[in-house]
Amino acid sequence: MFATPVGLGRRVSRTQQGIARRYSLGVPSRRRLSAGLLMFPLALLCLYLVYMGYLYFLRPDAIGALGHPFTADPRFDNAWGGPTLVGAWVVHSAVAFALHFVAVSLLRRLVAWQDGTTVRSDG
Numbered sequence: 223m224f225a226t227p228v229g230l231g232r233r234v235s236r237t238q239q240g241i242a243r244r245y246s247l248g249v250p251s252r253r254r255l256s257a258g259l260l261m262f263p264l265a266l267l268c269l270y271l272v273y274m275g276y277l278y279f280l281r282p283d284a285i286g287a288l289g290h291p292f293t294a295d296p297r298f299d300n301a302w303g304g305p306t307l308v309g310a311w312v313v314h315s316a317v318a319f320a321l322h323f324v325a326v327s328l329l330r331r332l333v334a335w336q337d338g339t340t341v342r343s344d345g
Contacts, residue, residue, distance in 0.1 A: 257336040264325050264332075271325070275318020278311045
């Protein structure tokens with residue numbers, strides 16, 4: 223609608239057709255359905271890792287130490303990387319990063335597998 227006056231109508235149309243072809247709304251194949259069922263828990267894992275790893279300092283059990291992140295706190299005695307908030311956050315973030323790397327790699331492979339089956343089923 224707004225792209226035609228500036229000369230981008232064909233490009234937008236091709237992009238829309240490509241998206242429609244890639245994510246066809248036809249009957250999903252068994253492979254596509256199984257890939258989606260495998261991707262959902264991995265996507266949930268990625269969201270969980272953001273909260274438990276990167277945003278560790280915002281958890282209810284850790285937020286009380288925001289005022290003194292570099293001093294020892296008894297609530298972090300058993301935490302990974304404790305006894306300071308910064309140490310616990312660094313270790314939780316490092317573990318989350320490693321698990322994120324694995325989860326995103328698996329997601330990318332599943333998406334590639336799903337795209338391969340989509341292209342073959344479209345003709």
